[in-house]
Amino acid sequence: MEKEKIKGLKQILKRRLNRPLRYYTDTCTRCGICYDSCHAYYGIPKKEYSPVGRAEVVRKLYKKYTRLSGLLFPYWGDATKFSDPVMDRVYEAAWSCTGCRRCVVNCPFGIDTGQIMGVAKHLLIENGTAPEELVMLADAAVEKGKSIDEFKEGYRHVILDLEKQVQQKLGLSSSEGLIPMEKKGAGIMYVGLAGAHSIVNPAIIFNAAKENWTLSFFEAVNFGFFAGDPEKAQFIARRIINEAMALGVKEVVIVECGTAFRILRALMGKLPFKVSSIVEVIHRYMKEGRIRIKEGAVSEAVTYHDPCQLGRNGGVFDEPREIIRKVVTDYREMTPTREQNWCCGGGGGLVALDNEDFRIKTGKAKKDQIVATGAKVVVTACENCVSQLQTIKGGYGLDVEVKYLTELVCENLVV
């Protein structure tokens, strides 16, 4: 490996060594309690897919380049230098981790392997071996942020078509203004995704609740975060923050996308508006009587998959369950559940990569959970989770239907 490249990689290591990383690099006792807390290890039981196995790849680099012990007696902690084989191990570690943080819950010290893998992903970008598809998607999102005015007109035309679908569902005479955009002083700015379902269903719900809302020009998904590029991740998130501030909205509501929700709610510091998930908003409308749902309308056995970033990392556990229990008569909880729920294996950008075989194998824990419930419908509230659950369904030939929570609500909305 060339000296210049090693120099750049060392700079990344040092730049990323913030306070939490110092704790996480020094505290781990390699007790191994976290060993099988990862869904990837459950599916493919090899050291490299255990949280400690992954984190050690990066920790050994930190030992080598930022610790006196690594300089004086590297054998002591098995400190390793940058090399091509080491970077291959970094890749395997980073791109087998979904950042679900189940290991944080199961580590006696609360070590966040997801944060350590954030450094690993950043190293891969510097090394030029980050997944190209994610880097390109992040670049496209950044480009859209820089020249949003060029996109606006085309996007308005797309929205006109979607408004007709909302009109049809609500049985209204006109579709005008059903999906408002650039509405100053709106109570809510909703941030969707590229897919029509991520806009139409929430729009139906907002209109049914007679909400004063507006739609963001941007997609909530943050490919900069997935790729592991902190600068692009910041830029992509800031586009939404700036738009919300310019419109003076009180609340930003995030589509069914766990990562987008967590980034805005937990990772961007204090913001001048409230950040909610669409799930929380639906629950609020239901409690306030602003929308009505056909109670007990679904008699099939239904289970709920907690998206990791919404549940374990966002604290939204009860709201989706209360919504589902209202609609279905046979709700079945997965085991384990809530903070101990298994990740589906699609988060962290993995679902966007060409790795279907790997995701089917590492989705085994989720498959076992679904099968054990005997449910015919799996409801969840995250785009990545839905895609990955579809992959698991196909890979294992499961006889289940996978649904978005908003889809379930819209199908059973009293209009």
Add this chain to the structure above:
Amino acid sequence: MWDKFFYFSMVPMVYLAVAILVGGLLFKLIMVLISKRFPGSLSVYPKRVPRPIGVAAEAFAVPAAFKKDKVFWLFIIAFHIAFLLLFIGHLELIKEFKWIQVIPHEVFLGAGAVGIVLTITVLYFLFRRFKSPWREISVPEDFLFLIFLFLTIFLGSHLHLSARYYAGGGAFDIPVESYREYLSSLIALKPVVPDGIANSPHYVLVVIHIFLANLVLMMIPFTKVVHMVFAFLSLNLKRK
């Protein structure tokens, strides 16, 4: 030659070990303080109890280990309680503390059980690492530190047990007063190795015990033992 080594281990090396331990830990804490804070929150949910209670409960009761491996948890708890008693016991070898003698006892606390528990638990931690999957995730530090710790504790335990239970008809008894004279002289920076220690048939073992303890103290800032400080900080992040 041996006299010099004995004196070096008993006096200058002790100061060196304490300096490296304190300096190393302070350096680590200073590096933490000057490092960038994380701008957001690294919380996981649910948060069932207030933060300080939650951090203390996780740090002292180690529920993650209890849930996963109850035998391992038992050894973790036994080790840490015994280690606390070991620390208190060594405080009493410096001088008499009335608050420690609330329940009157002969120095050292535990009548020898502390050393035995520590020896067994450290051996368990060491042998556990010989087995897969822990063997694969272990690095030389993990084995070497436990071996040094085992030897230190084993010798210390031997010194205590032989003195307490009159091995050799009391010939190996080094009086508590001699240890107090030695350790308090170190603290007062007027070091002496009293005759009660230097003339004991156990003097060689005392020297080796202190030599190994010095090595263990010097290793601490370079090992995972810093979890004794950082565990609270990282657990705090999880709930912040």
